[in-house]
Amino acid sequence: EQSLGCIRDLSVNPDNKVRVVQEGGLPHIIALLRSREESIRELAGWTLRNLAVNAENKVLIVEEGGLVPLIALLHSMNERAQEHAAGALRSLSVNAENQNLIVQNLGLPPLVALLHSQNAAVQEQAVVCIRNLSVNDENEVKIVQEGALPPLIKLLQSPVERIQEHAAGALRNLSVNNDNKVKIVIEGALPHLIALLRSRDKKVQVQACQTLQNIAVNDENEVAVVREGGLPPLIYLLGYPDPNIQEHAVVTLRNLSVNTDNKVMIVGEGALPPLI
Secondary structure (H helix, E strand, C coil), X not given: CHHXXXXXXXXXXXXXXXXXXXXXXXXXXXXXXXXXXXXXXXXXXXXXHHHCCCHHHHHHHHHCCCHHHHHHHCCCCCHHHHHHHHHHHHHHCCCHHHHHHHHHCCCHHHHHHHCCCCCHHHHHXXXXXXXXHCCCHHHHHHHHHCCCHHHHHHHCCCCCHHHXXXXXXXXXXXXXXXXXHHHHHHCCCHHHHHHHCCCCCHHHHHHHHHHHHHHCCCXXXXXXXXXCCCHHHHHHHCCCCCHHHHHHHHHHHHHHCCCHHHHHHHHHCCCHHHHC
Protein backbone atom coordinates (compact mmCIF):
# COMPACT_ATOMS: atom_id res chain seq x y z
CA GLU A 1 0.00 0.00 0.00
CA GLN A 2 2.85 2.40 0.81
CA SER A 3 4.56 1.67 -2.53
CA LEU A 4 1.33 2.28 -4.40
CA GLY A 5 0.81 5.53 -2.51
CA CYS A 6 4.29 6.64 -3.54
CA ILE A 7 3.61 5.79 -7.21
CA ARG A 8 0.32 7.67 -6.97
CA ASP A 9 2.16 10.78 -5.80
CA LEU A 10 4.92 10.41 -8.41
CA SER A 11 2.39 9.95 -11.21
CA VAL A 12 1.17 13.53 -10.84
CA ASN A 13 4.33 14.56 -12.75
CA PRO A 14 3.87 14.44 -16.57
CA ASP A 15 7.18 12.68 -17.22
CA ASN A 16 6.53 10.15 -14.48
CA LYS A 17 3.19 9.24 -16.07
CA VAL A 18 5.24 7.85 -18.94
CA ARG A 19 8.02 6.33 -16.81
CA VAL A 20 5.63 4.37 -14.57
CA VAL A 21 4.19 2.66 -17.65
CA GLN A 22 7.60 2.15 -19.31
CA GLU A 23 8.86 0.45 -16.16
CA GLY A 24 6.02 -2.08 -16.33
CA GLY A 25 3.84 -0.64 -13.60
CA LEU A 26 0.47 -0.80 -15.35
CA PRO A 27 -0.37 -4.52 -15.00
CA HIS A 28 0.39 -4.44 -11.27
CA ILE A 29 -1.64 -1.28 -10.63
CA ILE A 30 -4.58 -2.68 -12.60
CA ALA A 31 -4.37 -5.95 -10.66
CA LEU A 32 -4.66 -3.98 -7.41
CA LEU A 33 -8.07 -2.66 -8.52
CA ARG A 34 -9.28 -6.15 -7.55
CA SER A 35 -7.61 -6.12 -4.12
CA ARG A 36 -9.66 -7.25 -1.12
CA GLU A 37 -8.54 -4.09 0.66
CA GLU A 38 -10.75 -1.10 -0.06
CA SER A 39 -7.94 1.38 0.62
CA ILE A 40 -5.73 -0.34 -1.97
CA ARG A 41 -8.51 -0.35 -4.59
CA GLU A 42 -8.98 3.36 -3.96
CA LEU A 43 -5.25 4.07 -4.35
CA ALA A 44 -5.07 2.00 -7.55
CA GLY A 45 -7.99 3.94 -9.02
CA TRP A 46 -6.37 7.23 -8.01
CA THR A 47 -3.06 6.23 -9.62
CA LEU A 48 -4.75 5.20 -12.87
CA ARG A 49 -6.67 8.47 -12.83
CA ASN A 50 -3.33 10.29 -12.79
CA LEU A 51 -1.81 8.08 -15.49
CA ALA A 52 -4.87 8.32 -17.76
CA VAL A 53 -4.26 12.03 -18.39
CA ASN A 54 -1.48 10.99 -20.80
CA ALA A 55 -2.73 10.35 -24.37
CA GLU A 56 -0.76 7.12 -24.93
CA ASN A 57 -1.75 5.81 -21.51
CA LYS A 58 -5.42 6.21 -22.45
CA VAL A 59 -4.87 3.39 -24.95
CA LEU A 60 -2.46 1.31 -22.88
CA ILE A 61 -4.64 1.21 -19.76
CA VAL A 62 -7.48 -0.27 -21.81
CA GLU A 63 -5.17 -2.68 -23.63
CA GLU A 64 -3.87 -3.93 -20.28
CA GLY A 65 -7.42 -4.72 -19.14
CA GLY A 66 -8.00 -1.69 -16.91
CA LEU A 67 -11.48 -0.85 -18.16
CA VAL A 68 -13.55 -3.61 -16.55
CA PRO A 69 -12.12 -3.25 -13.00
CA LEU A 70 -12.40 0.56 -13.21
CA ILE A 71 -16.08 0.21 -14.13
CA ALA A 72 -16.49 -2.27 -11.26
CA LEU A 73 -14.96 0.32 -8.91
CA LEU A 74 -17.79 2.73 -9.79
CA HIS A 75 -20.03 0.42 -7.74
CA SER A 76 -17.90 0.89 -4.61
CA MET A 77 -19.56 2.23 -1.47
CA ASN A 78 -16.46 4.38 -0.95
CA GLU A 79 -17.10 7.82 -2.48
CA ARG A 80 -13.39 8.53 -2.98
CA ALA A 81 -13.03 5.28 -4.91
CA GLN A 82 -16.08 6.22 -7.00
CA GLU A 83 -14.58 9.63 -7.71
CA HIS A 84 -11.20 8.26 -8.80
CA ALA A 85 -12.72 5.51 -10.95
CA ALA A 86 -15.03 8.01 -12.64
CA GLY A 87 -12.09 10.41 -12.99
CA ALA A 88 -9.98 7.75 -14.70
CA LEU A 89 -12.87 6.89 -17.04
CA ARG A 90 -13.36 10.60 -17.69
CA SER A 91 -9.82 10.80 -19.08
CA LEU A 92 -10.08 7.49 -20.94
CA SER A 93 -13.36 8.59 -22.57
CA VAL A 94 -11.61 11.41 -24.43
CA ASN A 95 -10.38 8.63 -26.76
CA ALA A 96 -13.02 7.84 -29.44
CA GLU A 97 -12.50 4.08 -29.36
CA ASN A 98 -12.71 4.04 -25.58
CA GLN A 99 -16.08 5.80 -25.77
CA ASN A 100 -17.48 2.68 -27.43
CA LEU A 101 -15.66 0.27 -25.12
CA ILE A 102 -16.86 1.95 -21.93
CA VAL A 103 -20.47 1.58 -23.05
CA GLN A 104 -19.94 -1.97 -24.35
CA ASN A 105 -18.48 -2.95 -20.97
CA LEU A 106 -21.59 -1.67 -19.15
CA GLY A 107 -20.07 1.55 -17.88
CA LEU A 108 -23.18 3.66 -18.48
CA PRO A 109 -25.51 2.37 -15.71
CA PRO A 110 -23.08 3.06 -12.82
CA LEU A 111 -22.03 6.41 -14.32
CA VAL A 112 -25.67 7.49 -14.58
CA ALA A 113 -26.24 6.27 -11.01
CA LEU A 114 -23.35 8.46 -9.80
CA LEU A 115 -25.08 11.54 -11.23
CA HIS A 116 -27.46 11.09 -8.27
CA SER A 117 -24.58 11.14 -5.76
CA GLN A 118 -24.70 13.71 -2.96
CA ASN A 119 -20.94 14.18 -3.36
CA ALA A 120 -20.15 17.04 -5.75
CA ALA A 121 -16.71 15.65 -6.65
CA VAL A 122 -18.28 12.32 -7.68
CA GLN A 123 -21.01 14.12 -9.61
CA GLU A 124 -18.47 16.20 -11.51
CA GLN A 125 -16.34 13.26 -12.64
CA ALA A 126 -19.39 11.25 -13.69
CA VAL A 127 -21.03 14.11 -15.59
CA VAL A 128 -17.82 14.96 -17.49
CA CYS A 129 -17.40 11.30 -18.43
CA ILE A 130 -20.98 11.16 -19.73
CA ARG A 131 -20.41 14.43 -21.59
CA ASN A 132 -17.40 12.84 -23.31
CA LEU A 133 -19.34 9.67 -24.12
CA SER A 134 -22.23 11.70 -25.56
CA VAL A 135 -20.05 12.92 -28.44
CA ASN A 136 -20.57 9.48 -30.00
CA ASP A 137 -23.71 9.22 -32.19
CA GLU A 138 -24.75 5.80 -30.89
CA ASN A 139 -24.13 6.82 -27.30
CA GLU A 140 -26.49 9.80 -27.70
CA VAL A 141 -29.34 7.30 -27.81
CA LYS A 142 -28.01 4.85 -25.22
CA ILE A 143 -27.34 7.53 -22.59
CA VAL A 144 -30.95 8.66 -22.76
CA GLN A 145 -32.19 5.06 -22.70
CA GLU A 146 -30.24 4.54 -19.47
CA GLY A 147 -32.24 7.30 -17.81
CA ALA A 148 -29.59 10.03 -17.77
CA LEU A 149 -31.85 12.97 -18.66
CA PRO A 150 -33.53 13.55 -15.27
CA PRO A 151 -30.28 13.63 -13.25
CA LEU A 152 -28.49 15.71 -15.92
CA ILE A 153 -31.32 18.24 -15.85
CA LYS A 154 -31.23 18.28 -12.05
CA LEU A 155 -27.48 19.03 -12.20
CA LEU A 156 -28.24 22.19 -14.18
CA GLN A 157 -29.37 23.50 -10.78
CA SER A 158 -26.15 22.48 -8.99
CA PRO A 159 -24.51 25.21 -6.87
CA VAL A 160 -21.21 24.25 -8.52
CA GLU A 161 -20.77 26.12 -11.80
CA ARG A 162 -18.42 23.50 -13.29
CA ILE A 163 -21.13 20.87 -12.80
CA GLN A 164 -23.71 23.18 -14.39
CA GLU A 165 -21.36 23.64 -17.35
CA HIS A 166 -20.75 19.94 -17.92
CA ALA A 167 -24.41 18.97 -17.43
CA ALA A 168 -25.40 21.58 -20.02
CA GLY A 169 -22.55 20.37 -22.25
CA ALA A 170 -23.80 16.79 -22.07
CA LEU A 171 -27.33 17.96 -22.93
CA ARG A 172 -25.91 19.99 -25.80
CA ASN A 173 -24.33 16.85 -27.26
CA LEU A 174 -27.44 14.76 -26.65
CA SER A 175 -29.68 17.41 -28.23
CA VAL A 176 -28.04 16.90 -31.62
CA ASN A 177 -30.30 13.82 -31.86
CA ASN A 178 -33.80 14.76 -33.06
CA ASP A 179 -35.64 12.47 -30.66
CA ASN A 180 -33.56 13.75 -27.77
CA LYS A 181 -34.48 17.36 -28.60
CA VAL A 182 -38.08 16.49 -27.76
CA LYS A 183 -37.28 14.34 -24.72
CA ILE A 184 -35.08 17.01 -23.13
CA VAL A 185 -37.96 19.49 -23.27
CA ILE A 186 -40.51 16.94 -22.03
CA GLU A 187 -38.25 16.21 -19.03
CA GLY A 188 -38.41 19.87 -18.04
CA ALA A 189 -34.97 21.20 -19.00
CA LEU A 190 -36.06 24.48 -20.62
CA PRO A 191 -36.57 26.68 -17.52
CA HIS A 192 -33.19 25.64 -16.14
CA LEU A 193 -31.33 26.13 -19.44
CA ILE A 194 -32.92 29.55 -19.86
CA ALA A 195 -31.96 30.47 -16.29
CA LEU A 196 -28.35 29.54 -17.05
CA LEU A 197 -28.24 32.12 -19.85
CA ARG A 198 -28.01 34.65 -16.99
CA SER A 199 -25.12 32.82 -15.29
CA ARG A 200 -22.04 34.79 -14.24
CA ASP A 201 -19.90 32.03 -15.78
CA LYS A 202 -19.29 32.42 -19.53
CA LYS A 203 -18.68 28.70 -20.02
CA VAL A 204 -22.06 27.91 -18.46
CA GLN A 205 -23.75 30.51 -20.67
CA VAL A 206 -22.17 29.09 -23.82
CA GLN A 207 -23.22 25.50 -23.08
CA ALA A 208 -26.77 26.53 -22.17
CA CYS A 209 -27.09 28.69 -25.28
CA GLN A 210 -25.73 25.95 -27.57
CA THR A 211 -28.19 23.46 -26.09
CA LEU A 212 -31.09 25.84 -26.71
CA GLN A 213 -29.73 26.43 -30.19
CA ASN A 214 -29.99 22.69 -30.92
CA ILE A 215 -33.33 22.25 -29.17
CA ALA A 216 -34.85 25.12 -31.18
CA VAL A 217 -34.47 23.16 -34.42
CA ASN A 218 -37.91 21.62 -33.80
CA ASP A 219 -41.34 23.09 -34.55
CA GLU A 220 -42.83 22.50 -31.09
CA ASN A 221 -39.67 23.53 -29.27
CA GLU A 222 -39.56 26.85 -31.16
CA VAL A 223 -42.80 27.72 -29.40
CA ALA A 224 -41.81 26.22 -26.03
CA VAL A 225 -38.54 28.18 -25.74
CA VAL A 226 -40.38 31.47 -26.23
CA ARG A 227 -43.24 30.46 -23.94
CA GLU A 228 -40.73 29.65 -21.17
CA GLY A 229 -39.27 33.17 -21.38
CA GLY A 230 -36.20 32.46 -23.51
CA LEU A 231 -36.32 35.64 -25.62
CA PRO A 232 -35.25 38.34 -23.10
CA PRO A 233 -32.02 36.63 -21.96
CA LEU A 234 -31.15 35.62 -25.54
CA ILE A 235 -31.62 39.19 -26.75
CA TYR A 236 -29.58 40.46 -23.81
CA LEU A 237 -26.72 38.19 -24.91
CA LEU A 238 -26.68 39.88 -28.34
CA GLY A 239 -24.95 42.80 -26.62
CA TYR A 240 -22.61 40.64 -24.55
CA PRO A 241 -18.89 41.52 -24.90
CA ASP A 242 -17.95 37.92 -25.76
CA PRO A 243 -18.31 37.32 -29.56
CA ASN A 244 -18.69 33.56 -29.04
CA ILE A 245 -21.74 34.04 -26.81
CA GLN A 246 -23.14 36.65 -29.22
CA GLU A 247 -22.84 34.17 -32.09
CA HIS A 248 -24.72 31.39 -30.28
CA ALA A 249 -27.45 33.80 -29.21
CA VAL A 250 -27.88 34.98 -32.81
CA VAL A 251 -28.07 31.42 -34.16
CA THR A 252 -30.60 30.45 -31.47
CA LEU A 253 -32.77 33.43 -32.34
CA ARG A 254 -32.46 32.59 -36.03
CA ASN A 255 -33.72 29.07 -35.31
CA LEU A 256 -36.62 30.44 -33.25
CA SER A 257 -37.50 32.96 -35.97
CA VAL A 258 -38.58 30.18 -38.33
CA ASN A 259 -41.89 30.27 -36.44
CA THR A 260 -44.28 32.97 -37.75
CA ASP A 261 -45.43 34.16 -34.32
CA ASN A 262 -41.87 34.23 -33.05
CA LYS A 263 -40.87 36.62 -35.86
CA VAL A 264 -43.20 39.21 -34.36
CA MET A 265 -42.27 38.49 -30.76
CA ILE A 266 -38.51 38.65 -31.37
CA VAL A 267 -38.85 42.13 -32.86
CA GLY A 268 -41.33 43.13 -30.15
CA GLU A 269 -38.80 42.16 -27.45
CA GLY A 270 -36.29 44.59 -28.95
CA ALA A 271 -33.95 42.30 -30.88
CA LEU A 272 -33.53 44.49 -33.99
CA PRO A 273 -31.18 47.22 -32.62
CA PRO A 274 -28.56 44.77 -31.28
CA LEU A 275 -28.90 42.58 -34.40
CA ILE A 276 -28.34 45.59 -36.65
